[in-house]
Amino acid sequence: MSRSAPRVVVIGAGILGASTAAHLVRLGAHVDLVTEGAVASGASGRSLSWLNSAGARTDAYHRLRTVGLDRWRTFAHRTGLDDRVRFDGGLTWAAPGESHRARHEHELSIGYDSVWLERNEIAARVPGVDGSAVAAEGAVFNAGEGWADLPLVVDALLAEVVAAGGTVHEGAGRCVPVVSGGRVTGVRAASGAEFPADAVVLAAGAWVPRELAALGVAVPEQSPVALLVRTAPVDVGLRVVLNTPRVAVRPAPGGTLVLDAGWSEREVEVRGDGDHLVHDSTVAGLIAEATRVLAGTPRLEVAGLGVGPKPIPGDGEPVVGAVPGVAGLHVLFTHSGATLGLVLGEFTAREVVTGAENPLIASFRPSRFGSR
């Protein structure tokens, strides 16, 4: 690849594609970003976006996530976008018959900011939460956690791309890498238009395994269909991201809330033709669970639903870097893409432009699933 001003095509305008594109233009690359529909119309447009490294995971994954949190704090400070990126903490408690004590001890042992709150301390310490809904043993408060409104962040990142001379092609339909002689030479859009490139970054969210399979590269996935409910504006005073046994709740711009849960995800019906059916009872159930954990039993009204696949690699860990057997093709496919969005875009852009591999992502290469 030419070392001066490489031409790079990024496929996918979610948080990972937008972040990569913005970091690429900062490094002087010529960037075309192509995306099937509208910007942020995939998982990034319907994400809980809890920024965290809570609980137990591999050391490498925890380290990457904490660097990810660092980049979000810098982003919020540098851009002043504090209506769309907040670090007001997270509160979580265990389901009946379970305990979060060991999780709290683990977090303390790795230096993750974790405070145990007794039930009777909740009202004073965590506005907006109904203390009587909290587990009898109490709850874990993680002051260093936060949330991001990804569509607004994607818009800000893509504005930076365009200001630097890059181009964003929305509504490009399904775009595929063009490979010749074992090297990527560009991207072909659904219209047949071709975008020549020295390198291509595939940041197509849950559709990454499909696009790699077409090139003979297997990346296992376990991406479920997920549901996010957005409420109308409501005055509840909640600032933290709440992770409770039956519902997760986070504040969102404009005084709205977004809600999701594992059980509600499993109730979405996936039709054979790729359509999704969300039952009214599921939405009503999520609203009821959220009402129960918020102070003052607020009246919550549904303003919108987001439904579609949530990208999750087969082994749960990020898939990032050079695709084996296809020179010049890089991939980004991860769970927790909100937490990792800025940092993985930064690391990928640098690897694409300099060719130097970042040791912090050495264990997350697609080659761990075998070569082409």
Ligand SMILES: Cc1cc2nc3c(=O)[nH]c(=O)nc-3n(C[C@H](O)[C@H](O)[C@H](O)COP(=O)(O)OP(=O)(O)OC[C@H]3O[C@@H](n4cnc5c(N)ncnc54)[C@H](O)[C@@H]3O)c2cc1C
């Ligand atoms: C309900 C829910 C809750 C979540 N909660 C959290 C959380 O609390 N914390 C956290 O860190 N993460 C969370 N996530 C995960 C996080 O939101 C995602 O990992 C992240 O948004 C993925 O971003 P992406 O850019 O990889 O993919 P996407 O946002 O899906 O973007 C990919 C884009 O590529 C386009 N595309 C696909 N194929 C092609 C193609 N062939 N050609 C052209 N365009 C194509 C798609 O149309 C899409 O717009 C959650 C996700 C969901 C859905």
